[in-house]
Amino acid sequence: MITNLLIMKRFIGFVRKEFFHIFRDRRTLLILFGMPVVQILLFGYAVTNEIKEAKIAILDHAKDEVSREAISKILASGYFILESDLHSEKEIEPAFQAGRIKLAIVFEPGFGTRLIRDGKAAVQILADATDPNTASTLVTYTQAIFLDYQRELNAISSIPLTIVPDSRMRYNPEQKGVFLFVPGLIAIILMLVSAMMTSISITREKEMGTMEVLLASPMRPFQIILGKVTPYVMLSLINAIVILLMGKFVFGVPVQGSVVLLLSESVLFILSALALGILISTVAQSQQVALMLSLMGLMLPTILLSGFMFPIENMPIPLQVISNIIPARWFVVIVKGIMLKGLGLDLLWQETVILVGFTVFFMLVSTRKFKVRLE
Amino acid sequence: MMASIVATELTRTFGAFTAVDHISFSVEEGEIFGFLGANGAGKTTAMRMLCGLLSPSGGQATVAGYDIAKRPEMVKRNIGYMSQKFSLYEDLTVGENIVFYGGIYGLSRNTIRSKTAEMLEKLGLNEVRDTMIRDLPLGWKQKIAFSTAIIHEPQIVFLDEPTGGVDPVTRRQFWDLIYEAADNGVTIFVTTHYMDEAEYCNRISIMVDGRIDAMGTPEALKQQFAANSMDEVFVRLARPSAVK
Numbered sequence: 029m030i031t032n033l034l035i036m037k038r039f040i041g042f043v044r045k046e047f048f049h050i051f052r053d054r055r056t057l058l059i060l061f062g063m064p065v066v067q068i069l070l071f072g073y074a075v076t077n078e079i080k081e082a083k084i085a086i087l088d089h090a091k092d093e094v095s096r097e098a099i100s101k102i103l104a105s106g107y108f109i110l111e112s113d114l115h116s117e118k119e120i121e122p123a124f125q126a127g128r129i130k131l132a133i134v135f136e137p138g139f140g141t142r143l144i145r146d147g148k149a150a151v152q153i154l155a156d157a158t159d160p161n162t163a164s165t166l167v168t169y170t171q172a173i174f175l176d177y178q179r180e181l182n183a184i185s186s187i188p189l190t191i192v193p194d195s196r197m198r199y200n201p202e203q204k205g206v207f208l209f210v211p212g213l214i215a216i217i218l219m220l221v222s223a224m225m226t227s228i229s230i231t232r233e234k235e236m237g238t239m240e241v242l243l244a245s246p247m248r249p250f251q252i253i254l255g256k257v258t259p260y261v262m263l264s265l266i267n268a269i270v271i272l273l274m275g276k277f278v279f280g281v282p283v284q285g286s287v288v289l290l291l292s293e294s295v296l297f298i299l300s301a302l303a304l305g306i307l308i309s310t311v312a313q314s315q316q317v318a319l320m321l322s323l324m325g326l327m328l329p330t331i332l333l334s335g336f337m338f339p340i341e342n343m344p345i346p347l348q349v350i351s352n353i354i355p356a357r358w359f360v361v362i363v364k365g366i367m368l369k370g371l372g373l374d375l376l377w378q379e380t381v382i383l384v385g386f387t388v389f390f391m392l393v394s395t396r397k398f399k400v401r402l403e
Numbered sequence: 404m405m406a407s408i409v410a411t412e413l414t415r416t417f418g419a420f421t422a423v424d425h426i427s428f429s430v431e432e433g434e435i436f437g438f439l440g441a442n443g444a445g446k447t448t449a450m451r452m453l454c455g456l457l458s459p460s461g462g463q464a465t466v467a468g469y470d471i472a473k474r475p476e477m478v479k480r481n482i483g484y485m486s487q488k489f490s491l492y493e494d495l496t497v498g499e500n501i502v503f504y505g506g507i508y509g510l511s512r513n514t515i516r517s518k519t520a521e522m523l524e525k526l527g528l529n530e531v532r533d534t535m536i537r538d539l540p541l542g543w544k545q546k547i548a549f550s551t552a553i554i555h556e557p558q559i560v561f562l563d564e565p566t567g568g569v570d571p572v573t574r575r576q577f578w579d580l581i582y583e584a585a586d587n588g589v590t591i592f593v594t595t596h597y598m599d600e601a602e603y604c605n606r607i608s609i610m611v612d613g614r615i616d617a618m619g620t621p622e623a624l625k626q627q628f629a630a631n632s633m634d635e636v637f638v639r640l641a642r643p644s645a646v647k
Contacts, residue, residue, distance in 0.1 A: 041506035237488030244484035
């Protein structure tokens, strides 16, 4: 009992000292708390920014009063600029391929006549979905304009009228890799705080010569490591919560699934990132090296290969294979699943098992490495 | 007198390289034992083994009566250690450093408080308790680091080139602290580059290429090598070709 109490007291003293380091270093504080907020605002606004003056083409097979009025509504919205008036279907493809237009709108023959006679007419909306985000925004805008126009017409019509928009996402029909930044951002921030900050803070002790003193004390290596990483686990979790809250209240990205599950998975990911950070600190002799290794070895792959920026399906095969060994890739799937689709563990257990595997593996390797260094 | 440190044929190899080659020596309680040698002679490796930081490849040693290979955690509990970089946290105040290190060795809050007061009083540094270590001159830091390294009243304290980078006067003051600790029965095991420091030791050993080539009191060694100073003794041993 007495020894447990002693160990606990010693541990608390250690964590306290670690918090002194963190709160007294302006740069550390900035990375810890400034970075997540800046990043989420940056990504959030870069992504959700309204699209203005997108170039479009219109193919009007009807050329009647109704279609013309619809067109003028679209162009008056301010979102679109008419790049070209097309005369046949054949001209659509080249216009997309040349990148001259982002969107094409095709009115069926007799659009106005059908609408008034049958109460129903079709319009096709084609979007260049190589940039899925912009494409879906443009399509949504267009549909909204048609809906608006339909409402206007209905107000003066005796029978209910329906404009049937048929939207097609070209080149990327399923719109995979829709830029959902919040899940990816959580992965990046957690990786940044957990792995990079820990590796730097452990390397700093090595550089300062204090690590030797700690190792020559009765504290065991794992107690030292535990004392060093605990503050970062706490801060990482706070960061994750801040990002979730900002996502919800600033950008309206709600958590559909269980918050508890989401945070538990985050802790799991934090642990794997910490293990990687410890691993880096066993190799790096200076803080600079630790920083470079974390940035190049962890941050870049996390940003580029986790499926956060670029859809994994579109990557060349070798990169797809590599992406499998990046914990963030699985974590992003989990977070997306929980946040956006409201999935539970029953559907995400595979990714979770993989993440647990990574964590255990990295933990084993890093403790081994850490011991070897002492031997 | 009881022996604080006993090494018998202590050996450490790294692959094909033998860093420490069957060294044997013993250090008495309260003795100031100087551990000299050129860079790469194996001092640090030997010292790390004695501190329980590195396991020996052969031979054995006891520190404070505990076998370094079998009970390194007991060894660690009974020693103090001060590294070349004086081992205090720059961004913590003097008081916080002492509280932290005292806590690691399991001292109670009350003990730490009274020890801190006593230590600062003795060093005449009462007014810097709440000053960050980074704002203190190097000599002060080293004194505080040494006092912190023995705050838990270890039987033995290991000092790895403790006085690097300070002037001889400050060094002399530092050595007054070492003498005082030795008078209180603390065994001092110190590595150094400074030959004036070597003269301060009760007994010294000189390592060359992993072996201990000479051991004895500074006077005895000077006689043995017909040298006027420790510097000459050292040069003759470590760089035989340099002396014609």
